[in-house]
Every structure is written in structure tokens, then in C-alpha cells.
Amino acid sequence: MTSATRGPAGAAFGEPDPEPLTLDDFARLARRRLPPEVWDFIAGGAGRERTLAANEAVFDAVRLRPRALPGVDEPDTSVELLGVRWAAPVGIAPVAYHELAHPDGEPATAAAAGALGLPLVVSTFASRTLEEVAHAASAPLWLQLYCFRDHGTTLDLARRARDSGYQALVLTVDTPFTGRRLRDLRNGFAVPAHITPANLAGSAAAGSATPGAHSRLAFDRGLDWSFVARLHAVSGLPVLAKGVLTASDAEAAVRAGVAGVVVSNHGGRQLDGVPATLEALPEVVAAVRGRVPVLLDGGVRTGADILAALALGARAVLVGRPALYALAAGGGPGVRRMLALLTAEFADTMVLTGHPTTGTIGPDTLSPPRPGLPLPGPPPPPGPTTVPRTAPHTDRSHG
């Protein structure tokens, strides 16, 4: 990993970049490499970026309970989702246009995830075709879908995903249009002309290079939960809902037949002011009652963050921005290194908290919330539509 200012003979224009040791290091390297308006598009959030900041701040406020002499030698970091084993409970969230970070784009990301046995969720706005990404992959691929006003475009993507061996669809339910991202508005950000939504070529949904304007024209704002069954009917694939933050939406998703729920606030890019995802997680886990697995994304930056999410009932987490930062810093090998760092941190955290497998990680792994800190509290009492929660991780049969 070298900085953009480094000369051909080595560190001619300054010190060489230090080898990244944390996900934050990758962010620093990416910031130096990317054009400022591209950095802002990736790093930014909606409005005052309160929710964006909260996602990481709530993880920062978590306190872990260590266990001395736990007798754990090599922890088994793996988890099972939808009947498939992941090497660790972390995958890559759907993020548009990987070519913004590096010309090798999504195939490089897919190869890196595959090398670690971790899944990639490919975005509707991927800069390479989903078939090309499948060719480069060796671990599970899921396809994220936005629903366009022209439903046929989205349903075609669902069929193509099935035909290319994708194992699940992820319907994003928090985005009738993209949020007010002030950095992009001030920068007049547009995706460069040579980077295109490759999977939408020739469709009615292929449009403007300005994501905000395009989403307001092309996305179906009238969408309802019945679309989950429609996607499953045309593809035969399990459908997850991404962007659930409340018990009532979790209940609606499960009733609609989802195979999983992703607790997400879109990385703070949609409605500013909604809770951090770790804050929302207990409420969603309680409402889901073990019927389907719950995943979480937003602000996961360390192995301890993964442990905290699992302790509060998530089966796995996804990372978004860190994948693009690592891609910008070092291409596919950068992403591979980022994922290796994150999973190694998680394995260390398992040992230090005394967990030989992911299945035993529960609420007693965390210290109780301290007053005045933005920490996740206990789940709210069951409402009229919910019955008392069962323990997390009781839905092994669903995989």
C-alpha cells in the first residue's frame, strides 16, 4: 500500500504508508487516494450525519466482559446462514459502484471475500455485471435489489441472480429515494461517465449519474411488503429485507415471508436521526423471536463490534464503507487484508471473552448499560403483536 504521492523509486515524496493494522487505517489510506468528492460520497451520510456518527459511537460505548483462563485454544469463528457456513459472522454489504474506489471493481472484491470464505452482497448499482462478479467469486453471493417503477427491471435482475448461482436476494426497504446527502449536493457530485450501473444497461431504470436525482425518478415509492413474495416467486431464492429498525417493520417483514432481516440505517445515508443500528437491534431481535436470522450493518469497524452485535442477537454483520476503503487502498489484496484483519480481531475477542464457538455469545458478554451513555438497553416489553422473546440463536433449523 503506497500513497498517491509516492514517487516511482519509493518514498521519494515522504514516508511510505504504514501497513494498515485496523479498518480505520484503511479509511485513512483511502482518503489520501480518492478525489475529495468521491471520498465524500462514500464517507458521507444524510442531513447532519447524526445517525452516521451514532452508528460508531454506540459501538464505542460498549464494554465487554472478559473471561480469565477460559481454556479456549482455537475458537471456531464460523456461523451458518440460510444453510451455508460462513468462515466468520461478517460479509460485505451492498455498496454501489466499486469502480469508484478501484478500476478492478466488484470482481476484485468478490475474489477477496471468496479467499476468506465470506459472502458479498452485490449492489443493484454494481459497476460490473452480476454474471462477471459470479465468475470471480468462490464464496456465497447475494444480490441486493432496489425496486424500480418498472418492476420488470427488478424482476429480471432477480432471475439473472438465480441463473448465475446467487444464493439470496436482499430487498432494500429503507430507500424510496436516496436521503439528503449534503456533501454530495454541495460538491455537485455525479458518478464519472466511465462508471455505469452495468446491470441496468438498456433498461428503463438506467439513468442519470446523480444518484439522488435518479432515485427520485426511477425508484418505486409505492412499494409494499407483497413484493417480497413476488421476488421469491420469480426467482425461487430466499429474500431478506434490509433496512429494518423497528419491531413493527420486523413483524411485517416476517409476515411477508422474508428469510432474514438486516437491521440497517443504510450507513446513516437515509433518514438522519434514526437510531444507531446497535441500539435498534434488541427491539428487532425481540420481535423476530428466532423465526429468521437477524443481521446488522452500520459502523462495524472492529472484531469487538462483531462480538457486541452477536451478543445482542445478530447472527452476522455486514461492513460497507470498509470494503471500498480497502479496495481504494490496495485493490483486491487490500480487501482481502481488511477482511483478514477483521476476522483475526474477532477470533482474538472470542478467546478473550471465553467463547469457543459463536453459538455461546450472548448478552452476558457485555457489561450492563451505564446511565447517560448511548448504550443498547434491554428490549422493550412485548407489545400486543409479540409474545415473550426466546433466546437468540434458537433458529438453527432456518440455518
Ligand SMILES: Cc1cc2nc3c(=O)[nH]c(=O)nc-3n(C[C@H](O)[C@H](O)[C@H](O)COP(=O)(O)O)c2cc1C
Ligand atoms: C457508497 C455507498 C453506497 C451504497 N450503496 C448501497 C446500495 O446500492 N444498496 C444498498 O442497499 N445499500 C447501499 N449502501 C448502504 C450499505 O449497504 C450499508 O447499509 C452501509 O454502508 C453500512 O454501514 P457502514 O458503511 O458503516 O459499514 C451504500 C453505502 C455506501 C457507503
Ligand SMILES: O=C(O)C(=O)c1ccccc1
Ligand atoms: O444506496 C446508496 O446509499 C447509494 O449511495 C446509491 C448509489 C447509487 C444508486 C442508488 C443508491
